[in-house]
Amino acid sequence: MDIAVPESYFKTAIPKLTLITLVENSIFYGLTKKEVNHIIVSGKNTEIDSVLLEVSDTGPGIAPEKLALLTEDTGTPNPYKGLNKLGLRNVQERLIMTFGYPYGLHFHNEPDEGLTVTIRLPIGDLREK
Known part of the structure; x- marks a missing residue:
């Protein structure tokens, strides 16, 4: 696993359990391949008003x-929320409830090649909100 986050992002607000959920998914599901799983x-720094992780x-x-x-928004309560494989949806909902739209998760998926999850966060500190 490699971590390459600029020091200027260290004070960016991020809800608890966001990164751990994504890294945990990468470990758990990424290890289903017999080869080495490299997590990054x-x-x-591509946007003026946002931080992208x-x-x-x-x-x-x-x-x-x-x-x-996992990512569809049905607009109705999910009776299975919090159970089995809904970590991504829970993280997405928490980001949107905390920061609003257009913040949250975006996915780039390459079957048999890996998954990249981008977290878009506002610049600043939660205490400022």
């Missing part, structure tokens, strides 16, 4: 239909 947590792995990726189920 990185910060990107990425968690990527070299695992098998996720089937597009499963990814769609």
Whole structure:
């Protein structure tokens, strides 16, 4: 695992359990491949008003239909919320409830090549909000 986050991002507010959930998913699902799974947590400075953090792995990726189920917003309460494989959805909901739209998770999936999850956060500190 490699971590490459610029020091200027260290004071960026991020809800608890966000990174641990994404890294844990990369470990658990990425290890289903027989080869080595390389996990990278990185910060990107590409937007003026946002901080972008990425968690990527070299695992098998996720089937597009499963990814769609995890990320769709049905607008109705989910009776299974918090159970089995809903960590990504919970993280997404927590980010949007904390910061609003357009912040949250974005996915770049390459089946058999890995998954990259980008976390878009506002610049600043939660205490300022």
